[in-house]
Amino acid sequence: MLSVVHSLPGRTRFHLNSSFSPTMIECFIRSLPHVYSATYTQETGNVLIHHDTAVSFQALKKSLQQLFAKKQKGKIQSFSWEKLVPTVTCTTMFLANWYIQRSPFSTAVKNAGHWAAVITSVFTSLDVIKDGIISLFKSRKANANTLTAASIFASLYIRNPGSALIVTIMSTISEWLTDYTSKKTKEYIHSVLELATTYAWRLNEKAVEEKVALDQVQVGDTVVVFTGEKIPVDGMVSRGYGTVDESSITGEYMPKETGKEQQVYAGSILLNGQLTILVEKVGGDTALSQIVKLLEEAQEKQAPIQNMANTLAEKMVPVSFGLALITFLLTRNVNRAMNMLVIDFVCGIKLSTATALYASIGKAAKQGALVKGSNYIEEMAQVETIILDKTGTITEGTPVVQQVISCDGYEQKEVIRLAAAVEKSSSHPIADAIIKQAEEWKIEIPVRDENAQVDTVIGKGITTLFQGKQIGVGSLHFMKELKVNMDHFVHHLEKDENIIYVAYDRTLLGVISIFDRIRSGMHHALRQLRYQGIHDIIMLTGDKRTVAREMAQRLHLNWYHAETLPEDKVKYIKQYRRNSTVMMVGDGINDAPALAHANIGVTMGRKRTDIASEASDIIITSDHPKVLPELVRLSKKTMNIIKQNFIFTFLINGGAILLGALGIISPIAGAAIHNAATIGVVLNSARILWIGG
Known part of the structure; x- marks a missing residue:
């Protein structure tokens, strides 16, 4: 209105x-x-x-x-009344006909009730009958609907339209439940699609906002986002401060405080504040578009167990027809033979397996993990070994200054001041750590000499001139090459630290120890993985052996491999794959080959590279490692539920077939038992959506 x-x-x-x-x-x-x-x-x-x-x-x-x-x-509507019209109609007609046939009405009225039930059962099942017949003649193969159609016509042949109505009622309910579960899992995808926007406020040459169509915005432009608006691009905040809801991208329900030099993503909503954003990605390149694409592709990839369920279901159709024929030949009883048609294993196996896997993908998406296919859900449940990259996966990937130790006669601030003077021209992560420390201590960074060059020796260090004298920042070996006097320097540092030496005019000023913080929640995540049955947790890193050993001891890892190149990581993945199912977790370009060779490759964190994401099978969009054990738990739970459904389907329907063959139950009771079992296993699969909350 x-x-x-x-x-x-x-x-x-x-x-x-x-x-x-x-x-x-x-x-x-x-x-x-x-x-x-x-x-x-x-x-x-x-x-x-x-x-x-x-x-x-x-x-x-x-x-x-x-x-x-x-x-x-x-x-997306979670409930559709139209779906229940056949069920309500058939239920009403079943009860009305049952009452008419058992009451002292005239023969004409009873006949009218009978034919009304026949017409209702046929018209409410037209789609099923049509599909069953078309499959028989077009594909020359009977399917589940062929079986249902046969049971309906058999019921009508023996003048028992009640049985046909029961088949329609129960099968419609089970299909509706499956459809309902599928729609619930699709709601996440739909909510992501809803977040797409069509416009942006772009700053023109005069720095004035103008409203333009999103397809006019290009990389390098600057856009402004106001309170309540969707962020239309991926980019870096250049000015402003605000609170952003990134739940559609990362799965994190808590809003994120965002300010200058922080990353934002298309599809996020600015709850309050105002942001000026430098555009880095637009259109199909944004994280939002990639998420939608991956979720759509995931629906098409089937797990081996789903293929097995479909194959088994198809093979059981002729078995049901065969049992019906054998029962009729042995007993000459149409009712007993018809029980073989109204009771089958097809629906329970096929519907519940597809529902469980699809619900699992939807649940994972809500937790901030994009699974590229249901086959990875099955494989993840069998994981025995998890291999983790160190930098950016176990750690935050952002080095910080841990300690500054100055030599006699110098202050800590002087060490940082001169180190920052040479490092401010470098893009190395260690340089960023030193510059941030200088800013934190509010140190004014001096300017190097005019026309002085910055010389970088890869893997060793960096030098420049200040007031006519050389500043050198780098490794111990680099200091020796520069002939720095270090005779009177004594220091005590932790063995896992990366140590940077700072020298001026061939005199050592002091050392700076750099470390990369372990991700918040990583200890707990690893404990949870062990609780999920993962016994081997191994770290791969290009860092020095002493750093790797200390990290492995802190996290109680089973083993580590240090100083590894990308090709070394692939070698180790292949080695571990010989004896177990391996999950590799990484985030960088150097991890991509290893991710591709693992049974399951997982990229984690917002700093993940596009190449790593392409090579992986699962993408965790948040920075929190808690999603890893949650995924393993979800996959194991999903496979357990599928196995439960197989057992329940065979036990209940097998028992009903035996009772029907012996003439203990009627076709109506047989149809009710079969469809009730199907509804039960579909509901069992649907509960995956509510696991954990």
Whole structure:
């Protein structure tokens, strides 16, 4: 419902009833051409819109009606009454016919009730009957619907339309449950798609915001995002501060405080504040677009157990027909033979397996992990060895200064001041750590001599001139090459530290120890992985052996391999794969070959590279390692549920077939037992969606 409350040129207030959230309502309205701002008040249901004065409120109202009609149409409904029409119709007719046949009505009325039940059972099952017959003649192969159609016609042949109605009722309910579960898992994908925007506020040459279509925005442009708006691009914040909801991208429900030089992603919502963003990725290159693409592709990849379930289900169809024929030949009893048709293993196995795997992918997506196919869910449940890259995976990947030790006669600030003077021209992560330390201590970084070059010796260090004398920053070996006097220097450092020496005029000023912090939550994540049955956790790193050994001891890892090159990582992956199922977790370009060779490759964190993401099978979009054990737990739970469904389906339907063959139960009871079992296993699969919350 949409009505105009008040209107002035360029300013109109509407009353709007909508099931969308206030933030989404504002985002939808701002996407319209000529609309500058929209503010929705939930308490009153009113939305205040500022727009181009050339646009009348009648034209604006029409645009809004079309917009929300389109959005509502595209919104996934978790419940569809249309799906239950056949069930309600068949149930009503079954009860009515049952009452008529058992009451002292005339023969004409009973016949009318019988034929009404026959017509209802046929018309409510037309799609099933049509598909079953087409499959038989077109593919020359019977499917589950062929079996259902045969059981319906057999019921009608023996003048028992009640049995046909029961088949329709129960099969419709089980299909609806499967459809419901699939839609619940699709809601995440749909919510991501909803977050796509069509416009951006781009800064022009005069630094004035102008509203432009998103396809006009290019890499290198600067855009502004206001409170309540969706961020339209991936980029770096150049100015401003705000709170951003990144749940659609990372799976983290807590909003993130964002400021200068921090990364933001298309599809996130700016809850408050204002951000100026330097555009790095647009369109199909954004993280949002990649997520949607991966989720769509994941639906097409089937796990081996799903293929097995489908194959087994197909093979059981002729078995059911064969059992029906054998039973009829032995007993000459149509009712007993019909039990073989109304009771089968097809639906329970096929529907529950597909539902479980699809629900598992949806659940993983909600937790911030993109699984590229259901086959990886099955394989992850069998993982015995996890291999972790160190930098950027176990650690944060951002070196920081841990300690500054100065030599006699010098202060700590002097060591950082001169080190920063030479390192400020470097893009090395260690240089960033030193510069940040200088900023933290509020040290004014001196300027090197005019025309002085910065000489970098890869793997050793860096030098420049200051006040006519040489500053050198680097390794102990580099200091020896520079002939730095170190005779009177004594230091005590932890053995796992990366030590950087700082010298001026061939005199050692002091040392700076650099370390890379272990990710918050990594200890707990590793303990949880062991609890999930992962006994071998191994680290690969290009770092020195002493650093790797200390890290492995801190985390209680089974083993580590230090000073490894990308080709070495592949060698170790192949080595461990000979005896166990291996999951490799990394984030960088150098991890890509190893990720591709592992049974399951996982990239983790927001700093992951595109190449690593392409090579991996699972992408964890957040920086929190807790998602790793949650994924392993989810995969094991999913496979356990699938196995439970197999056992329940065979036990219940097998027992019902035996009872039907012996004539202990009627076709109606047989159909009820079979379909109730199918509904049960589908519900068992659907509970994956609610595991853990």
